[in-house]
Amino acid sequence: xxxxxxxxxxxxxxxxxxxxxxxxxxxxxxxxxxxxxxxxxxxxxxxxxxxxxxxxxxxxxxxxxxxxxxxxxxxxxxxxxxxxxxxxxxxxxxxxxxxxxxxxxxxxxxxxxxxxxxxxxxxxxxxxxxxxxxxxxxxxxxxxxxxxxxxxxxxxxxxxxxxxxxxxxxxxxxxxxxxxxxxxxxxxxxxxxxxxxxxxxxxxxxxxxxxxxxxxxxxxxxxxxxxxxxxxxxxxxx
Amino acid sequence: xxxxxxxxxxxxxxxxxxxxxxxxxxxxxxxxxxxxxxxxxxxxxxxxxxxxxxxxxxxxxxxxxxxxxxxxxxxxxxxxxxxxxxxxxxxxxxxxxxxxxxxxxxxxxxxxxxxxxxxxxxxxxxxxxxxxxxxxxxxxxxxxxxxxxxxxxxxxxxxxxxxxxxxxxxxxxxxxxxxxxxxxxxxxxxxxxxxxxxxxxxxxxxxxxxxxxxxxxxxxxxxxxxxxxxxxxxxxxx
DNA sequence: CGATCCTTTGATATGTTTCAAGCTTAGTGG
DNA sequence: CCACTAAGCTTGAAACATATCAAAGGATCG
Numbered sequence: 062x063x064x065x066x067x068x069x070x071x072x073x074x075x076x077x078x079x080x081x082x083x084x085x086x087x088x089x090x091x092x093x094x095x096x097x098x099x100x101x102x103x104x105x106x107x108x109x110x111x112x113x114x115x116x117x118x119x120x121x122x123x124x125x126x127x128x129x130x131x132x133x134x135x136x137x138x139x140x141x142x143x144x145x146x147x148x149x150x151x152x153x154x155x156x157x158x159x160x161x162x163x164x165x166x167x168x169x170x171x172x173x174x175x176x177x178x179x180x181x182x183x184x185x186x187x188x189x190x191x192x193x194x195x196x197x198x199x200x201x202x203x204x205x206x207x208x209x210x211x212x213x214x215x216x217x218x219x220x221x222x223x224x225x226x227x228x229x230x231x232x233x234x235x236x237x238x239x240x241x242x243x244x245x246x247x248x249x250x251x252x253x254x255x256x257x258x259x260x261x262x263x264x265x266x267x268x269x270x271x272x273x274x275x276x277x278x279x280x281x282x283x284x285x286x287x288x289x290x291x292x293x294x295x296x297x298x299x
Numbered sequence: 300x301x302x303x304x305x306x307x308x309x310x311x312x313x314x315x316x317x318x319x320x321x322x323x324x325x326x327x328x329x330x331x332x333x334x335x336x337x338x339x340x341x342x343x344x345x346x347x348x349x350x351x352x353x354x355x356x357x358x359x360x361x362x363x364x365x366x367x368x369x370x371x372x373x374x375x376x377x378x379x380x381x382x383x384x385x386x387x388x389x390x391x392x393x394x395x396x397x398x399x400x401x402x403x404x405x406x407x408x409x410x411x412x413x414x415x416x417x418x419x420x421x422x423x424x425x426x427x428x429x430x431x432x433x434x435x436x437x438x439x440x441x442x443x444x445x446x447x448x449x450x451x452x453x454x455x456x457x458x459x460x461x462x463x464x465x466x467x468x469x470x471x472x473x474x475x476x477x478x479x480x481x482x483x484x485x486x487x488x489x490x491x492x493x494x495x496x497x498x499x500x501x502x503x504x505x506x507x508x509x510x511x512x513x514x515x516x517x518x519x520x521x522x523x524x525x526x527x528x529x530x531x532x533x534x535x536x537x
Numbered sequence: 538c539g540a541t542c543c544t545t546t547g548a549t550a551t552g553t554t555t556c557a558a559g560c561t562t563a564g565t566g567g
Numbered sequence: 568c569c570a571c572t573a574a575g576c577t578t579g580a581a582a583c584a585t586a587t588c589a590a591a592g593g594a595t596c597g
Contacts, residue, residue: 121521190386195434245554246554267562
């Protein structure tokens with residue numbers, strides 16, 4: 062599990078063992094549970110073993126902006142691991158299994174094993190790349206493109222994680238949550254989804270999404286997967 | 300110079316020397332020069348010694364979104380340092396002095412000195428925190444709040460860098476660039492700036508900004524500096 | 538001092554939100 | 568297992584914020 066994530070960057074030998082030996086407690090948490098709370102000092106670093114979670118911030122007038130979505134196999138919390146106060150919250154979207162590792166253990170292991178530090182660092186750099194793309198999505202694309210873009214992103218990430226096949230996947234988000242991820246209203250997201258359906262780009266059944274025409278959805282969403290840095294090629298070797 | 304940046308996290312002894320000994324070439328570059336180009340493999344890591352730069356992406360229909368602004372003393376390029384293809388471009392805003400360090404040297408030094416790796420990692424985590432805040436800014440705040448927010452952010456960051464005093468600073472951006480940073484039109488940014496002026500929150504003279512009423516601008520921009528992680532307290536010690 | 542880039546302003550167009558209501562689905566307790 | 572309830576989805580009509588278009592006025596730099 063842990064290793065799967067680290068496969069982005071060159072794995073070492075003894076380091077895997079160190080990773081596997083990390084002190085951890087595995088817990089099942091309910092949907093809607095908070096893994097990180099804005100304003101509190103992080104104490105644990107959560108790794109999602111199953112389920113979904115999202116990262117969000119609340120504005121002064123109560124609006125929510127979701128700034129990222131996380132799927133099984135991802136570290137939810139390296140972003141906070143060296144900052145003493147969280148600047149955002151993380152909440153589960155579904156019931157989930159989570160491995161909690163004490164932050165101190167993360168700090169120790171990264172200090173002792175440069176290759177592990179590097180792998181985790183790279184993981185946070187990829188997160189940052191996705192944040193940048195989301196700034197663009199929300200800042201410069203119209204509603205149709207925003208929704209199409211995020212559907213493309215989820216499709217690729219879920220397939221990479223083995224959670225989708227053939228451009229079909231379960232997306233356990235309400236339309237309101239989707240709206241909060243793309244900076245729109247749930248009402249408008251609903252209209253856009255309908256429109257994408259009518260155009261034959263996607264079809265939906267409850268929370269399940271099927272991308273019927275990948276190429277056209279990709280175009281509609283101005284989607285280029287480079288920012289996901291998925292291909293092993295995208296990562297440095299030395 | 301280099302050390303100043305590293306002061307976020309615990310400085311070590313021999314490590315400073317290693318940092319200062321980094322192979323580098325210092326060059327003056329003109330305004331508008333590219334330090335990083337989208338789609339190309341990064342080869343150097345640029346540290347801004349003076350001047351300003353911004354990070355941006357272009358959408359399929361040619362719109363630009365600026366995803367971050369960088370000021371003297373900041374690493375422009377750690378974000379790419381372990382990814383083999385850049386997912387965005389970086390361009391100078393003004394004439395600037397830049398120290399270029401070969402990426403390989405960065406990779407080597409971070410492998411050899413865990414404390415340096417950690418300091419740089421933290422630097423990229425703070426960048427990521429700012430990206431998140433920008434997602435919120437552009438996704439969930441109206442035009443007035445967006446502009447007010449970014450003016451607050453610049454004020455604090457410039458003061459932190461010794462480039463502003465008393466809430467007064469030079470902001471070497473055109474209104475079009477500002478617009479591309481907040482996801483609006485330059486026309487609309489102009490109107491908002493005028494309005495903020497009329498309300499007595501700011502005053503402008505050419506490219507110089509004076510925040511006349513910090514508290515009210517802060518409120519208008521829904522600004523909370525926590526995400527900047529400026530206070531040394533915000534960083535981990537062990 | 539001429540030319541170009543930037544700023545400013547007005548009028549109109551448009552995309553998205555807001556408000557409101559009806560409908561469907563999933564969950565819960567009797 | 569059905570009935571009830573709450574949550575989420577869907578749709579329409581009107582309001583509003585921001586974009587677009589257009590043109591004039593300033594500033595800056597050879």
